[in-house]
Amino acid sequence: MQGTDFPPLKNDLILRAARGLETEHAPVWVMRQAGRYLPEFREVRASHEFFEVCRTPDLAMEVTLQPIRRYTGLLDASIIFSDILVVPQAMGMEVEMNPGPHFPDPLNTPGDISKLSPSVDVNKELKYVFDAITQTRKGLNGDVPLIGFCGAPWTLFSYMVEGGGTKTFQKSKTWLFKYPEESKKLLLRISDVCVDFLVGQAKAGAQLLQVFDSWAGELSPFDFSEFALPSLQGISSGVRSKLAAEGIPVPPLILFAKGANHALPLLAEQGGYDVLGIDWCIDPVEARRLVGDKVALQGNMDPNVLYGGKDAIERTVERMCEAFRKDRGSKGWICNLGHGITPGVDTEDLRWFLECVHKYSRN
Template identity: 80%
Template sequence: MTFPPLKNDLLLRAARGEETERAPVWVMRQAGRYLPEFRKVRESHEFFEVCRTPELATEVTIQPIRRYSGLLDAAIIFSDILVIPQAMGMEVEMKPGPYFPDPLNTPADIAKLTKDVDVNKELGYVFEAITMTRNALKGEVPLIGFCGAPWTLFAYMVEGGGSKTFQKAKTWLFQYPQESEKLLMRIADVCVDFLVGQVKAGAQLLQVFDSWAGELAPHHFQQFSFPTLQHISSGVRQKLASEGIPAVPMTLFAKGANHALSQLAEQGGYDVLGIDWLDSESRSWYHTRS
């Protein structure tokens, strides 16, 4: 697959640990709710409709690049972390936040999930949007692909949406530790296939968002989240290598898990670690794989 030559590789150079003339800048919230052109699209299209329609996803992905041309160093494909639970057979709605009409209440409910997820069939619309967007960007900036981390997705799937306490998800960890570990690793396997598919489609950097990592006690992070994060980084690299596809940089943002940054840097397998606002700027956690 051939794409227009990349004109601005600042983000990729930084992710590889090269010295750069400045820090790269990109908008993590994709198009963002603040852009009037994005809000105009949303007036006539439901959120997941935009995600599932490559032309719409491409349009809203390039909107900030178009508006702030020359000021941003990357685009991130318009999608959502919850497309993986959808691919696994769960219904997800936006009301306006995520809502699962039929969450996983007990381990018996795991049987309702799709046993073998075909990401090309279930998430091919994301791959189409990535390829379309790479061409639409005309090489102005690189394109970032992403997925949610297993613990974060698990929490949504069990809670049935967002939560302030995560009581249901944490109860699972205490009451059903083995079943939780198996489900988390099952989600991780889908994440691997999804991210590999994104690289094949044209993603030039991958980001894993563990938005609820900080909700886990350190020992639970070690038991339930960290192994899945390692599994994703190693699995993606191994699958790409086995198919002769060059690896792309991988970033992990484990929000709130600052207690684990050293371990993630040394053993996580990611090229870059994101830090949140609670971590001191004086601590240099930017990490490059050697």
């Protein structure tokens, strides 16, 4: 679908910030902003299974729009409601959500790779995401841009091998160290699907694309460079080349490699992304020193500050804004949390966070 088929965009702050340009205030959104902290979201989930919401464009659009409606004028972006694990599903794996992700038949050894689909037609397997994006772009009426996303190959690999969440990463790291070549091949195979998925989202109407590498910090600097980086580079280069080949403008690409702050200089130089997300474990001044002017930054308040009350939220936001604005003013910064918002957050405390960002990030 061509961009001219969508309502004109009224707020392009995040697009300008992603390109490193100056903005009136830092654009702000939060990861998992369409989620369980919202009573209206819980109401939808009371009668619909998680992946049913993902696969039903009307429902995906509804929950994507919920925070935009609740926080009118305070959020500068929306993110399509979906899940990173739709990619393993498209590759032929069964994924259950009860309540966390569970793979009944994980990849135990490289021999199990044969159970995956030999090829993945994302236009068939993930059409519901593309339909939801197109529908949501219209439903937003141009109020804010829409972000599409996928999980990073290392993070998806971990789920596919571990069979769900893990604290030790024993199985997935066993793969890396015992079967390094097979692991690299699987990571690149996942990367290829991610490329097609993100290209499809851009064609459907996504105006920014984010890659979530939630488990990047579980790898040593060497192992991150050896196993995670090539597939991340494959995504950025693949998306750019495929969209360019079709004459489609490439939307800003965001990478959030949580916990891998050691890799910021490497990712800024070689990653191929326009924006790097950072968690709360690095000072924004230090992050900017490490990346220079090569990329925009996104982040980075600890989500748990939202439980600390209004005074704590305001103090932290003010300090964060001062750090991000040092030397560069309001150029090239997208305000966000340092990870996703958690279910117990009071909706009015998030409102206060957004209001404080508007107050303290202005020129």
